[in-house]
Amino acid sequence: xxxxxxxxxxxxxxxxxxxxxxxxxxxxxxxxxxxxxxxxxxxxxxxxxxxxxxxxxxxxxxxxxxxxxxxxxxxxxxxxxxxxxxxxxxxxxxxxxxxxxxxxxxxxxxxxxxxxxxxxxxxxxxxxxxxxxxxxxxxxxxxxxxxxxxxxxxxxxxxxxxxxxxxxxxxxxxxxxxxxxxxxxxxxxxxxxxxxxxxxxxxxxxxxxxxxxxxxxxxxxxxxxxxxxxxxxxxxxxxxxxxxxxxxxxxxxxxxxxxxxxxxxxxxxxxxxxxxxxxxxxxxxxxxxxxxxxxxxxxxxxxxxxxxxxxxxxxxxxxxxxxxxxxxxxxxxxxxxxxxxxxxxxxxxxxxxxxxxxxxxxxxxxxxxxxxxxxxxxxxxxxxxxxxxxxxxxxxxxxxxxxxxxxxxxxxxxxxxxxxxxxxxxxxxxxxxxxxxxxxxxxxxxxxxxxxxxxxxxxxxxxxxxxxxxx
Amino acid sequence: xxxxxxxxxxxxxxxxxxxxxxxxxxxxxxxxxxxxxxxxxxxxxxxxxxxxxxxxxxxxxxxxxxxxxxxxxxxxxxxxxxxxxxxxxxxxxxxxxxxxxxxxxxxxxxxxxxxxxxxxxxxxxxxxxxxxxxxxxxxxxxxxxxxxxxxxxxxxxxxxxxxxxxxxxxxxxxxxxxxxxxxxxxxxxxxxxxxxxxxxxxxxxxxxxxxxxxxxxxxxxxxxxxxxxxxxxxxxxxxxxxxxxxxxxxxxxxxxxxxxxxxxxxxxxxxxxxxxxxxxxxxxxxxxxxxxxxxxxxxxxxxxxxxxxxxxxxxxxxxxxxxxxxxxxxxxxxxxxxxxxxxxxxxxxxxxxxxxxxxxxxxxxxxxxxxxxxxxxxxxxxxxxxxxxxxxxxxxxxxxxxxxxxxxxxxxxxxxxxxxxxxxxxxxxxxxxxxxxxxxxxxxxxxxxxxxxxxxxxxxxxxxxxxxxxx
Numbered sequence: 001x002x003x004x005x006x007x008x009x010x011x012x013x014x015x016x017x018x019x020x021x022x023x024x025x026x027x028x029x030x031x032x033x034x035x036x037x038x039x040x041x042x043x044x045x046x047x048x049x050x051x052x053x054x055x056x057x058x059x060x061x062x063x064x065x066x067x068x069x070x071x072x073x074x075x076x077x078x079x080x081x082x083x084x085x086x087x088x089x090x091x092x093x094x095x096x097x098x099x100x101x102x103x104x105x106x107x108x109x110x111x112x113x114x115x116x117x118x119x120x121x122x123x124x125x126x127x128x129x130x131x132x133x134x135x136x137x138x139x140x141x142x143x144x145x146x147x148x149x150x151x152x153x154x155x156x157x158x159x160x161x162x163x164x165x166x167x168x169x170x171x172x173x174x175x176x177x178x179x180x181x182x183x184x185x186x187x188x189x190x191x192x193x194x195x196x197x198x199x200x201x202x203x204x205x206x207x208x209x210x211x212x213x214x215x216x217x218x219x220x221x222x223x224x225x226x227x228x229x230x231x232x233x234x235x236x237x238x239x240x241x242x243x244x245x246x247x248x249x250x251x252x253x254x255x256x257x258x259x260x261x262x263x264x265x266x267x268x269x270x271x272x273x274x275x276x277x278x279x280x281x282x283x284x285x286x287x288x289x290x291x292x293x294x295x296x297x298x299x300x301x302x303x304x305x306x307x308x309x310x311x312x313x314x315x316x317x318x319x320x321x322x323x324x325x326x327x328x329x330x331x332x333x334x335x336x337x338x339x340x341x342x343x344x345x346x347x348x349x350x351x352x353x354x355x356x357x358x359x360x361x362x363x364x365x366x367x368x369x370x371x372x373x374x375x376x377x378x379x380x381x382x383x384x385x386x387x388x389x390x391x392x393x394x395x396x397x398x399x400x401x402x403x404x405x406x407x408x409x410x411x412x413x414x415x416x417x418x419x420x421x422x423x424x425x426x427x428x429x430x431x432x433x434x435x436x437x438x439x440x441x442x443x444x445x446x447x448x449x450x451x452x453x454x455x456x457x458x459x460x461x462x463x464x465x466x467x468x469x470x471x
Numbered sequence: 472x473x474x475x476x477x478x479x480x481x482x483x484x485x486x487x488x489x490x491x492x493x494x495x496x497x498x499x500x501x502x503x504x505x506x507x508x509x510x511x512x513x514x515x516x517x518x519x520x521x522x523x524x525x526x527x528x529x530x531x532x533x534x535x536x537x538x539x540x541x542x543x544x545x546x547x548x549x550x551x552x553x554x555x556x557x558x559x560x561x562x563x564x565x566x567x568x569x570x571x572x573x574x575x576x577x578x579x580x581x582x583x584x585x586x587x588x589x590x591x592x593x594x595x596x597x598x599x600x601x602x603x604x605x606x607x608x609x610x611x612x613x614x615x616x617x618x619x620x621x622x623x624x625x626x627x628x629x630x631x632x633x634x635x636x637x638x639x640x641x642x643x644x645x646x647x648x649x650x651x652x653x654x655x656x657x658x659x660x661x662x663x664x665x666x667x668x669x670x671x672x673x674x675x676x677x678x679x680x681x682x683x684x685x686x687x688x689x690x691x692x693x694x695x696x697x698x699x700x701x702x703x704x705x706x707x708x709x710x711x712x713x714x715x716x717x718x719x720x721x722x723x724x725x726x727x728x729x730x731x732x733x734x735x736x737x738x739x740x741x742x743x744x745x746x747x748x749x750x751x752x753x754x755x756x757x758x759x760x761x762x763x764x765x766x767x768x769x770x771x772x773x774x775x776x777x778x779x780x781x782x783x784x785x786x787x788x789x790x791x792x793x794x795x796x797x798x799x800x801x802x803x804x805x806x807x808x809x810x811x812x813x814x815x816x817x818x819x820x821x822x823x824x825x826x827x828x829x830x831x832x833x834x835x836x837x838x839x840x841x842x843x844x845x846x847x848x849x850x851x852x853x854x855x856x857x858x859x860x861x862x863x864x865x866x867x868x869x870x871x872x873x874x875x876x877x878x879x880x881x882x883x884x885x886x887x888x889x890x891x892x893x894x895x896x897x898x899x900x901x902x903x904x905x906x907x908x909x910x911x912x913x914x915x916x917x918x919x920x921x922x923x924x925x926x927x928x929x930x931x932x933x934x935x936x937x938x939x940x941x942x
Contacts, residue, residue, distance in 0.1 A: 291798065367627060
């Protein structure tokens with residue numbers, strides 16, 4: 001396709017001193033990161049080929065030939081179901097949620113079957129009992145297939161959901177319960193693979209060197225994507241093209257590197273907030289996916305040398321134009337503590353013209369004859385301009401269109417940017433030690449064996465004072 | 472109802488030095504705000520009775536008797552429609568979106584008509600052409616009623632949507648188009664009231680002294696709420712009870728004041744991020760509503776004396792437990808730059824027990840016999856504890872249940888907290904001057920008459936350099 005010769009565009013002019021003065025980045029500051037850039041690109045290259053570095057996601061675009069075949073043939077069957085439900089949380093949920101929002105009809109589940117060509121789709125990424133009940137209220141088990149996803153196989157939330165669903169399926173279908181559930185997990189270790197073997201479930205595997213938040217282009221994201229009718233080969237092709245284009249140790253030729261460098265300099269200048277603001281409803285959840293990637297990868301207490309650093313930029317999701325009426329006041333006038341990344345779409349998949357009819361009201365009729373497309377594009381340009389005029393750093397990623405290929409590019413761009421930023425900050429971007437305390441406290445509160453000491457610690461923690469409670 | 476004798480609970484123990492050490496608030500710091508507290512409470516009381524202060528929302532809980540009657544009788548008719556669509560953005564959308572999410576079934580639009588007792592519901596708060604097309608794909612105009620909401624009557628986004636819909640309605644129904652659309656706007660000024668008069672539309676009015684982000688308890692939120700079958704009198708009763716309980720000039724007896732004081736002290740200590748994290752899917756959009764309220768009200772360049780201050784805390788929305796698998800790593804280990812406000816729910820409206828079946832896997836079977844309710848509550852407690860142990864300030868608002876009455880309390884609490892915080896920061900919490908630049912630039916880009924100078928300015932602004940663009 002001619003269109004696909006195009007590439008995502010990354011424009012960071014309005015991060016620069018030339019436009020936003022003292023709040024901006026100087027040429028000198030860019031040059032000062034030259035060694036850092038070189039080191040990061042070399043580190044990534046070296047770490048990629050040595051073991052145990054959790055960089056397996058870099059190779060997923062080209063090393064999944066057999067997996068893809070299996071995904072496609074399984075998906076072809078599952079697509080006939082009326083309901084398809086993912087049970088997963090965090091990295092097992094956000095990738096496919098964002099692809100679903102981006103590539104399926106915005107009211108997919110409300111379309112007639114003849115118009116949607118794929119099952120109704122739900123991602124259950126919470127354990128709120130009302131949410132689970134609400135799902136059970138609307139699906140028909142007979143016509144439902146579940147995909148339970150947890151790499152470790154020990155995610156309490158997902159396993160709880162699985163136990164509830166498996167119990168219902170077994171009660172109703174006995175040994176045929178397995179026809180209603182597919183497991184995506186580690187191939188050799190963890191509870192879920194053991195259970196899957198016992199129950200003879202169809203399984204997909206998550207490579208050991210791919211972490212949850214980088215797993216969208218493994219079967220975690222690709223299998224549900226295929227069930228929903230997406231072209232998963234195009235997603236991977238987009239990833240591959242982006243990955244290849246981001247290998248040079250020079251930010252002027254490497255989009256991910258440029259993206260990370262500008263974030264890094266701004267973070268060092270005290271911008272501790274990074275806003276992701278797509279101008280398309282279809283990309284709303286892409287901002288959620290980015291928030292996990294950026295927040296969980298880079299928010300770290302210790303650096304690689306064990307020193308306490310407490311780094312990390314807080315990701316914030318916003319949506320254009322909607323949040324112009326919510327957050328732009330703050331972004332324009334509040335503290336100089338953030339950068340904004342816009343995602344722009346060149347060609348929307350619909351075009352709607354604003355009709356006339358009220359010529360007697362000039363402040364209405366100036367809109368007539370324009371399209372919504374022009375309106376949303378103008379508002380994006382205007383917002384970018386207004387922020388720049390107020391010396392607020394902002395940058396724009398432009399997608400030629402929202403399709404599988406460009407989303408593949410976009411996701412790989414963001415994963416690479418995150419990896420490079422990890423090298424700049426000298427932290428491990430691929431672990432999440434900070435969630436252990438909460439997990440252990442949960443186990444203790446639920447009376448899990450082996451957590452008696454933690455339970456004791458909780459019981460003996462300083463009681464809350466009534467003085468600081470109002471009711 | 473006995474349950475309703477209860478009140479929302481506000482617990483800020485884990486903001487205090489006693490628990491989180493040097494990151495916490497000292498008794499001395501609380502005492503030091505005593506005069507500030509007194510001044511704020513007096514100012515609010517005085518400003519409330521003098522004109523032009525945009526504090527009309529304080530009186531909405533008790534001064535809308537006739538309005539309520541009109542809302543209820545109109546809603547009774549409209550409820551028979553199959554589709555009900557709000558056209559609005561920002562403050563005209565977020566309030567009803569959050570109430571809808573909180574009080575209707577989580578899959579309301581996918582329930583059979585017999586199970587939902589109200590029309591399918593959509594809030595169109597963006598101008599993405601794909602979004603508008605997606606709506607038109609699924610509704611049937613014959614069975615649809617629209618509620619167009621803009622106080623000023625000049626919101627480009629909403630007026631554009633209105634022009635598109637009105638054109639379709641007129642084409643199909645001629646003069647009977649008016650049976651399909653209701654306008655909520657200012658009673659005397661603006662385009663929408665003029666158009667409504669011309670077209671003989673049914674109208675509801677937004678009081679002049681109530682701004683968009685405080686308008687959820689005016690017809691802006693209450694009319695759609697009534698159509699959806701909510702008990703709007705209970706919402707207002709909750710607001711009134713909260714408002715009355717928050718008049719004392721002493722933070723130990725005034726929840727909104729305590730809430731604002733703790734935010735203020737933390738903001739002064741450099742916590743420029745405020746996370747709102749409900750542990751309930753039903754309250755997810757309540758966090759969005761709060762983000763507008765907090766961000767747009769308090770993010771200001773100038774204080775009341777015209778001095779440049781560039782204040783404002785950036786609100787961030789998160790959801791428990793889901794975001795434990797996305798953001799908690801950062802909140803626990805990243806910079807000490809934020810406070811977290813949890814919203815806790817005592818009684819969920821469903822209860823689901825986790826069944827047994829895999830006794831051979833102890834790290835699975837410890838979950839069996841617990842309810843999802845216990846699991847989500849334990850995780851909330853565990854997260855709060857883990858943050859505290861890591862010296863991360865956090866506080867908890869507990870709702871006895873999610874219903875109209877307690878949501879009324881919650882919304883009034885947050886609006887009052889915002890107002891008090893505005894007094895502390897000495898800024899005008901009720902305007903939004905920072906959005907003008909972007910609006911004017913949009914007008915200029917669309918060629919609106921009167922904006923020729925701005926268009927010229929845009930044309931002559933420094934062109935972007937190809938050096939900072941990669942594609």
